[in-house]
Amino acid sequence: xxxxxxxxxVKGAISxxxxxxxxxxxxILLGPPGxxxxxxxxxxxxxYGVPQISTGDLLRDHVARGTELGLEAKAIMAxxxxxxxxxxxxxxxxxxxxxxxxxxxxLDGFPRTxxxxxxxxxxxxxxxxxxxxxxxxxxxxxxxxNCPPVVIQLLVDYTQLLLRLTGRRSCPTCGRLYNIHFQPPxxxxxxxxxxxxxxxxxxxxxxxISGRLAAYETQTRLVTDYYRAQxxxxxxxxxxxxxxxxxxxxxxxxxxxxxxxxxxxxxxxTTTQS
Ligand code: AP5
Numbered sequence: 001x002x003x004x005x006x007x008x009x010v011k012g013a014i015s016x017x018x019x020x021x022x023x024x025x026x027x028i029l030l031g032p033p034g035x036x037x038x039x040x041x042x043x044x045x046x047x048y049g050v051p052q053i054s055t056g057d058l059l060r061d062h063v064a065r066g067t068e069l070g071l072e073a074k075a076i077m078a079x080x081x082x083x084x085x086x087x088x089x090x091x092x093x094x095x096x097x098x099x100x101x102x103x104x105x106x107l108d109g110f111p112r113t114x115x116x117x118x119x120x121x122x123x124x125x126x127x128x129x130x131x132x133x134x135x136x137x138x139x140x141x142x143x144x145x146n147c148p149p150v151v152i153q154l155l156v157d158y159t160q161l162l163l164r165l166t167g168r169r170s171c172p173t174c175g176r177l178y179n180i181h182f183q184p185p186x187x188x189x190x191x192x193x194x195x196x197x198x199x200x201x202x203x204x205x206x207x208x209i210s211g212r213l214a215a216y217e218t219q220t221r222l223v224t225d226y227y228r229a230q231x232x233x234x235x236x237x238x239x240x241x242x243x244x245x246x247x248x249x250x251x252x253x254x255x256x257x258x259x260x261x262x263x264x265x266x267x268x269x270t271t272t273q274s
Contacts, residue, residue, distance in 0.1 A: 020047075020048060020049035021049075022048075022103070023103055023104065023147050024048045024050050024103055024104030024147070024253065025104045025147025025148065025149065025150065025256070026104060026105060026107065026124065026128075026147075026148075026149035026150070027044060027050075027104065027105070027106045027107065027149070027150050027152065027253060028106075028107045028110075028111070028120075028149050028150070028151045028152065028227075029041060029106060029107065029108050029152055029154065030151060030152065030153045030154065030220070030223060030224055030227075030233075031153060031154030031155070031156065031238065032156065032161055032213060032216040032217075032220070033161065033165060033209070033212045033213060033216060034156070034160075034161040034162075034164035034165040034168070035154040035155075035156045035161065035164075035238055036154055036156070036164070036238050036242070036245060037054075037108040037109060037154065038052075038054060038056075038108055038177060039177055039242060040154070040238075040242075040245060040246060040249055041054065041106045041108040042175075042177075043242075043246045043249075044106045044249065044250075044253070045106065047250060048104070048253070049103070050100075050101075050103055050104040050105050050106060051098075051100045051101060051105050051106070052105075052106045052108055053092070053095050053096070053101075053105050053106065053107050053108065053110070054108040054109050055088060055091070055092065055107075055108070055109040055110040055112075056108070056109045057108075057175075058091050058092075058095065059073050059077060059083060059091075060077075062091070063077070069087060069090075069091065072087060073087065077202075077203055078202060078203060078208070079208065079211060080203055080208040080209070080210075080211030080212035080214075080215060081211065081215055082112055082113065082215050082219060085113055085115050085116055085119070088110065088112075088116060089116075089119055092110055092120075092123075093123060093127075096123070096127070097127070104147065107120075111223050112219060112220050112223060113219050113220070113222065113223065114222040114223060114225070114226050116223070117223050117226045117227065118226070120149075124149065147256075148232075149232070150232075150234065150252060150253060150256040151227045151232045151233050151234065152234050152235075152236060152249060152252055153224055153227075153233055153234065153235040153236070154236060154238035154245070155235055155236065155237055155238055155239065156238045156239045157239050158213075160239055161213065162209065163181050163182075164179060164181075164182070165204050165209050166204065166206065166209070167179040167180040167181040167182065168200070168201065168204055169185070169189070169198035169199065169200060170198060170199060170201065171191035171193065171194065171196050171198055171199075172196055172197075172198075172199050173191065173193075173194050173196040174191065174193050174194055174196070176191060176192070176193055178191075178198060182242075183242070185198065234252050236248045236249065236252065
């Protein structure tokens with residue numbers, strides 16, 4: 001009776017090892033503030049070994065360091081508005097060119113406007129797929145990132161979003177996310193991992209939250225329209241416990257690229273083309 005269980009464990013370990021070695025390509029998580037993009041990105045990082053690229057985190061880092069970009073972005077972010085597209089392109093391009101993005105990456109918070117979506121397509125085409133075909137013919141091997149993006153939209157009820165945003169706490173040391181309503185820390189206001197005092201994000205104040213949700217409605221909805229028109233959008237019900245949402249996302253990523261165009265078969269599983 002021991003052998004089958006051991007076999008399952010070995011198979012699980014092999015499958016995990018394959019996941020962290022294989023070509024995942026770009027994964028784009030779309031969804032309103034509080035939809036769980038950051039939470040789910042971290043789980044994708046753990047499972048597939050690709051980096052999370054959160055434009056919100058990149059901007060907050062610039063704000064904290066007081067860079068020129070940070071100084072420009074600070075007031076805009078505090079109002080819950082979007083930072084101008086032209087300021088975003090440089091930081092995203094620089095990050096995507098880093099070596100750890102070669103097998104793929106998770107974009108969390110980008111693109112957020114239709115213009116950003118068009119820019120990203122052009123960037124990937126030029127810097128990833130073009131280079132991919134050059135490298136393949138040069139070296140006769142598969143360029144790791146030659147895989148089209150999978151675009152996953154997280155759908156969550158409005159009232160749930162408000163609870164998630166007002167209840168969010170994060171660890172300033174390790175970045176772990178908590179929620180006083182849904183995922184509280186073991187000890188009130190302290191990180192389970194390193195004991196740091198948890199912090200509330202500056203833009204999670206009630207008066208800013210409505211502005212962020214409005215910016216999503218007016219601008220980021222156009223991004224979902226953009227990908228829907230290309231039949232690349234996979235919408236999932238993210239109004240479920242974290243683990244269930246993660247399982248749906250892994251299912252989408254694992255089935256991605258199964259057809260010749262790299263599009264997900266939206267007729268199967270829990271995913272739907274919306
Ligand atoms: P950004 O940092 O990207 O924030 P956001 O899009 O508003 O998203 P959030 O980080 O608030 O939510 P999330 O979806 O990641 O949810 P999370 O996992 O944390 O952007 C901040 C600002 O930067 C923008 O307003 C803008 O000014 C600027 N900016 C960024 N990118 C830009 C761009 N491309 N262009 C222009 N400007 C840009 O979860 C939220 C909470 O819910 C947590 O407490 C979590 O524990 C909990 N939770 C998560 N999942 C579940 C679940 N399934 N059940 C219960 N609770 C859950």
